[in-house]
Amino acid sequence: MSRTPHVLPPRWATWLLARWSHPDTREELQGDMFEMYSYWLESLGKRAADRRYALAAIRLMRPFARSKRANDYSETYSFSPAMIQNYFKIAFRNLLKSKTFSAINVLGLALGMACSLMIMLWIRDERAVDAFHANKDQLYRIYMREYFSGKVQGVIWTPGPLADELKKSVPEIEMSTPYSWTIPQTFSVGNKINKQATNWVSGDFFKMFSYKLLQGTPAGALHDKSNIAISRNMAEAFFGSPEAAMGKAIRYDNRKEMTVSAVFENVGPNSSLQFDCLMTWEAYVDDNNWAMHWGNTDPLTFFKLRKDADPAKVEAKMLHLLDKTDRDGDKPYKTQLAMQPFHEYYLNSTIKEAKMDGGRIEYVQLFSFVAVFILLIACINFMNLATARSSRRAKEVGVRKVVGAMRSMLAGQFMGEAFLISVLSVVLAVMLVALLLPAFNSLTSKQMTLPFSEPMFWGAIAGLLVVTGLLAGSYPALFLSSLNPVRILKGALKFDSSSVWVRQGLVVFQFGLSVILIVGMIIIYKQVGFVQNKNLGFDRENLVYFPIEGELFKKFNLLQEQLTQVAGVKQVSHMTANPASNGNGTDGITWPGSDPSAPVRFTPVGIGYNFTKTMNLKMTDGRDFSKDFPTDSSGVIVNETAVKVMGLKDPVGREMKWGNSKVRIVGVLKDFHFQSLHTAIRPLIAYLGAREPQGSVIVRIQAGKTPETLAAIERICRKLNPNVPFTYSFTDQEYARQYQSEQIVGKLAGYFAFLAIFISCLGLFGLAAFTAEQRTKEIGVRKVLGASVTGIVGLLSKDFLKLVVMAIVLASPVAWYIMKQWLQGFAYQIDIEWWMFALAGVIAVLIAVFTISFQSIKAAMVNPVRSLRSE
Template identity: 45%
Template sequence: MIRNYFTIAFWAMLRHKAFSFLNIMGLAIGMACSILILLWVTDELSYDRFHAKASQLYRITVDAGDVKAAVTMVPMAAVIQAQIPEVKSAVRLSKYYTHLLEVSERKFEEQRLLYADSNFLSVFTFPLVEGDAKTALSRPDGILLTQKMAEKYFGTEPALGKMIRKDNEEQVRVMGVLADIPANSHLQFDFLMPMSYLARSDERLKNNQWGSFNHYTYLELHENVSTDAASLQKLNTGITNIHKANAKIKAEYYLQPITNIHLHSNFLADLPGHGNIQYVQILTVVAIFILLVASINFMNLATARSARRAKEVGLRKVVGAKREHLIMQFMGESLMIAGISLVLAMVFVALLLPTFNDLSGKQLSLHFLDWQLWLGVGAIALITGLVSGSYPALFLSAFQPVKVLKGTLAGTHASTFLRNGLVVAQFVVSIVLLVGTAVVYNQLQFIQHRNMGYDKENLLYMQMRGNLYNQYQALRTELTQNPLTINFTATQDLPADLHTGTTDIQWEGKDPNLQVIFPSMAVDENFIEVMGMKILAGRSFFKDSKADKDNFIVNEKALQVMGMNLATAVGKPFSFGGTKGTIIGVVKDFNFKPIQQAIEPLVLQLNNWGGYIVIRTKPGQTEATIQALEKISSQLNPGYPFSYNFLDQDLANLYQAETRMGHLFTVFAALAIIISCLGLYGLSAFVAERRTKEISVRKVLGASAPQLVSLLSTDFLKLVLIAFVIATPLAWVAMHQWLEGFAYHIDLSWWMFALAGIAALSIALLTVSYQAIKSALANPVKSLRNE
C-alpha cells in the first residue's frame, strides 16, 4: 500500500510539473537556509565543549560596581587553590603579547602569544603532537607552538628541541608542538610560554602583588563538586571573601562556566572574538520563520489545487478508501517532495557554504559521514514535510464524495480564508526581515560616520618596538624633520578599545565611600591637536615641560562624576594612581571604547615615551607617508620588520559581528522574499487559470488590459498591505530591543518601515503582474471556445 501511495505521488508530481517545481524549489531554498543557520548555530553553541573537563572548568569574573571585568589579581589563583577545597586546580593566563620570533634569519612579528601557568595543559585539552605535556611548560625559556606555526618556522623537520630567537635577544627552546587550536575555542593562540618567564620582568608577578587586575584565572573543580546555583554562589562568596581579606578595592567575584564564555561575555579587558547569544537566538528564529514561509507555500499551492483533486478523492471514497488512507497518501506526497527538496537543499548548501563562510567569518564544513548532521537535516525534512502536508492532507481527505461528484465543494470559503492568512503570514516574516536589514544597515552607517569626538580618518600608526624605545628622542627628531610625518603624536594606548584604569583617585570633596574606575591614557603634547580633539577649558600639555609630568587633563564625563563644573575645574588638585597633581585642562568627550558602551570618565597623563606613533597623513599622500615612516623605522630599528595600521580600520574591526549580522540579515531577507514570491506566483497562476472564462468575457465586453491586471492583482496586494500592518509593530519591538544593546544608536524612523513595505509591495506586484498581464493579453476567443 505504501508503495502504491508513493507511486501515485510520483505520477501526480509529473502531471503538475509547474506546481511541483514551485513547491520543491521553495522548500529547497527554505531548507538550505535553515541548514546553513543550523551549521552556524551548532558551531556557536559548541565553543569549548571539546575539553575533556569542560563541565568542571570555570573562569573567574569580577564585578567592581561600574565595571565588570574578566581579569583578576595575580595572587588570586594560588590562594583560591589553597583555601577552597572544591577547587582542584587554578591556572592563570596573560593577555596577548606581540614578539619578534626568528629562525634561520626569517623573522616574523607574532601577535598571538600567551603566557600560562605550568599546569595549563593538565586543565585544558590542547593535545601535543610533539613533546611531553607534563614538562612542556616547566622551563622558563621554553616555548610551545601550534602545528601551523611549526610548519611555518621549520617546514617538515621536527620542531621539538629546536631554538627560536626572541626579540633579537635571547633563544627559547621548543618544548612541544600543539595540535592546531580548534576554531570553536575561545582561547585562540599560536604560541604559549610559561608564566615563570614573564615573572622575570613583571614586578607584579615577581612580588605576587595584590592590586592590579591583569590576568585571566580559570578553575578546575573536583568531579564530585555540585555545580547547582546554590553551590556556585557559595564558591563565589568564598572567592569574594579572599579578595576582601587581601585587597582594598570593593569587588564581587563570580564563576563563569567555560562553555558560556563565547556567547555570554561582555566584560572589560576580555579576550577578543566572542559571539553574542542574542544573534544566535535571532538567527534561530529566522531559520524557523524561513522554513515556515516555505511550508506555507506548499500548503497554499496544495489547497489551491484542491478542486483538481476533488474528484480523485471522491472516487477513492466511493470505492472504499478510508479517510486515514487518504491522509497517509497525501502525507506521503508531501514527505516525498520534502525528501527531494532536501537533496536539492544539500546541493545548494554545498555550493553556497564558501560564500556563507565569508559572510559569517566562519570555517564551517559539511561532513557527510557525520550522523548528527544527517539527524539534524533529516529532522528538518521530516518536520517540514509533516507541517507542509498536514493541512492539505486533512483538508483534501475531508471532501464528501456525494457533493464532490455533483460538482459542489464544501469549505471553499474556509480554504480561501486560510490561503489568504498564510500569504499574510509569509509577508509578515519577509517585511520584518526587510525592516531588520534596513535598521542594521543604518546602525552600521551610524557607527562608521558618527562623530567620535576626534577625526578618525587618515590616522596611520606604528607600534614602537625594539630599539625605538631606546631611541625615542631620535625618532621624534626624524619624524619632525620630514614634512610627511611632522603631524604626529606618541601615545601609550589607542583610543579604540581602551582597558586600563584605576580606582586610586582623589579630588576635593570626594565621598570616601565612593568607588569609581577612571580609565587613563598616557599621551604627549601633540595628542589633542593631531587627533582633532577640542579643549573646552584650560590647555593641553606643554612641550618638554617637566612641570606637566604631574598634571592631568580630564574629560567632561570625569567632571560630571566628580561634581565639578567647567568654569572652575582647571587648577583643582587631583590625585591619580598615587600621583598628586593639578587639573590643567578639560577635553571634550570622545569615544575610546566601542559605542555599545557609554563614554566613561577619562584621565590624560603626560607620556614621555609612547607605545604607538600616530601620524595624520595629508590627503593623497598616504602611500608616501607610509614609505617615509618605513624608512625611518628601518634606520632606527633595523632588527624589526616594519608594520603599520590605520585607526579607522581598527574601529571597523570592533563591529565585525554587527557587520556580519547585517550581511546575513540582507541575504535571508532576500531569500524569504524569493520564497514568498514563488508561492505568490503559483497562487496567481492558479487564480488566473480559474478565472479564465471571466477574464475572456470581460475582455469581449470591452475591459482593457490594465483593468484586468488591476482586477487580478488587487486581492493579493491587499494581503501584502495587511501583512505590513501586522509586521510593523513586531519589527519595531524586535529592532528597538536590538538597538538597546548600543549606548549610542539611531532612532527608529517611519521611513525604514515604509521602505520595507514598499519593497515588499513592489516585489509582490511584479510577481503577480506577470501572470495577470499574461492572462489579460490571452486571446478570449480560444478561451471561450474551450469553455
C-alpha cells in the same frame, strides 16, 4: 429483469436501511435492494422475500457494513504493494503533468531547506567552540563583581595572584592558570625574525586544556620560566619541523633566550583561546612585577574542579575570598568572585548587570528563529500551491471515493506526494548548500564543511525531511481528502469561508515575516553605517599607529625626530593605549568635594607632546602639554565627561589626588570616543608619558601619500630597530573591525529577507493562480460584457494587496520591538523612524504587485469563449 414490485418490502427494514446506511451509497443501495426483492418475490414468495430482505438490510447497516468494508480494504487495498506502486506512479505523473507548479514547489522547499541547513551548520560551528576539551564540564572562568553605592558592575580581568590563591583556599579546585592578554611578540632564530601571538600561563595549562601536544608532555611543557611552548607553524617556520624544535633556543624580544619545551598542534578555529606560543606566568611577572599586586587586574583566570565537586558550593566558598587579601582595603566598595563554565565563555561573553549574559549567543538564537521562519514560509508556500491546484485533483478524489477509497487512504496518498516532493527538495537543497558554502564561509569568516561522514548530519537531514513533509503536506492532504464526491462529480466544487481564511492567513503570515526581516535589514544597515561614520571627536582617517618595542624604547626621541623629517608625515606622538580602543580603568582619583562612597572609574592614558594635534582633538579649556612648562610632569588633561562627573565649574588649575600623588588639571579635551560605540564615553584622565614612552607611536600621514610615507617609516624603524619586524595598523580599519559581527548580521539579514520575500511571492503566486482558476467563468462573462484587461487585473489584485497591507500593519510593531531590543546593545544608536517601515512596506507591496500582476494579466488575456466553454 428489473421491475418495480407491486408488493412492497417490510417498511421497517426499508426505514432501517435508509436510516443507517452510508449516505454516499444510500440511493444506489436502495435501488439494488428493490431489484433483489422483486427477484425473491417472484421466485420464493412473499414470506421468504420479506425474510431475506430484512436480513440483508440488517447486514448492510452500519457499523456492520463499514467494519467489513474497512477490513476488506485494509487487507486487499490500502496495504497492497500494487496500490502503493500506483500511488508513486500517480505522484510522478502529477509532477510531470504540472511541471511549472512542481518546479515552484521543489524550488521553494529546496531554498527554505538550504537556508535552514546553512544556518544549522553555522550554529553547529558556533556551539562546537571549546567543546573539544576532555574536561570541559570541570573547567570554569572567574570574573569579579564590584559593589558600590548600591550599584554593581562586572569585571572579567582579575588580579595576577588569584590563580594560585584559588588552589590554596578552595580544596575542590585541582588546577588553575592565569591567561594574559594576547600580545604580538618578536622571536628570532639566527636570521629568521617573526612576530607571534603570545600569552603567559601557568604550568597547569596543558593539564587542564586538551590542546594536542606533538612534542613534550603536559606536565613538562612549562615547568620552568625559561621554557616556551610553540605551535606547529612556529616550529616549522623557525626550525623546519616540530621534532627539530625540541630543546632548541629561541630569542624573545632580542633580550632573552628561551628553550622550546613543547610543540602543540596549531590552535584551530574551534578554540576561543588563540595563540601561537605560550610562556610561563613567572616570566611575565619578572617583566611586570605590578601584575602580582592584588589591587591591579590583568589576566583572565581559569580553573578545573574535581569531578565530585559541587559548583554551587565552590562559588559560595570563593565569594568572599578577596576579603582576606586586603584588595579593597578602606575603599568604599567590595569585590566578590563569581564563576562561569568555560564552554559558555565564547557564546556568553557580555556582562549585563554584573552577570555573564549575552554575546554571540544572541545571534545564535536569532538565526535559529530565522531558520525556522524561512522553513515555515517555504512550507506555507507549498500549502498554498497545493490548495490552488485542488480543483484539478477534485475529480480524481471524487472518483476514488465513489469506487470505495477511504479518507485515510486518500490523505496518505497526498502525504506521500508531499514527502516525494520533500525528498527531491532535500537533494536539491544539499546540492545548493555544497555550491554556496564557500561564499557563506567567506561571509561569516568560518571554515565549515558538509559533514557527510557524521551520522548526526544524516539524522538532521532525515528530521528536516520528516518535519517539512508533515508541515507542507498535512493541510493539503486533509483538505483534499475531505471533499464531497457527490458535489465534486456534479461540478459544484465550492470552498467555504474557513478554507479561504486559512489560505489568506498563511499569506499574511508569510509576508509578515518577510517585512520583519526587511525592516531588520534596513535598521542594521543604518546603525552600522552610523557607528562607522559617526564623528568620534578625532580624525581617524590617515592615522597610523605601530607598537613601541625593542630598541624603540631607548631611541624614541631619535625616532620621533627622524619621522618628522619624512615629507608625508604631518604629526607624530605616542600613547600608552590603542587609538581605536582603550579599556583601562582606575578608581584611585579623588578631588575636593568628591564623595568617598561613590568612587568614579576614570580611563587613564599616557600621552606624548603633540598628542592632541596628531589626533586632531579639540581643547575646550586650558592648554595641551608643552615642553615650555616643566611642571606638566605632574599635570593632567581631562575630558568633558570627567568635568561633568566631578561637578567642577572652573576645572583648569584645580588639584586632584591620584593615589598618593597630587596632580593638577592643565586642560580640558572635548569628548571623543576612545572605545566602540557599544560603550558610553567614560571619564578620561591623560598624563604626560614622554619620559618613558610605551604603547604605540601615532603618525598622521598626508592624504594621498600613504604608500611612500609608510615605506619611509618602515625604513627608519628597521634601521633603528633591526631585530624587530615592522608592523602597523590603520585606525579607521581597526575601528571598523569592532563592528564585524554587526556587519555580518546586516548582510545575512539582507540575504534572508530577499529569500523570504522570494518564497512568499511563490505562495502569493499560488493563491493568485487559485483565485483566477476559481473565477474563470466570471472573468469570461466580464470580458464579454466589455470589461478591460486593466479592470480585470485590478479586480483580481486588490484582494491580494489587502493581505500584504495587513501583513505590513501587523508585522511593523513586532519588527519595532525586536530591533529596539537589538539597538540597546549600543550606547549610541539611531532613531527608529517611520520611513524605515514605509520603505519595507513599499518593497513588499511592489514585489507583491509584480507577482500578482503576472498571474492576473495571464488570466485576463484568456479568450472568453474558452473560459465559458470550460465545462
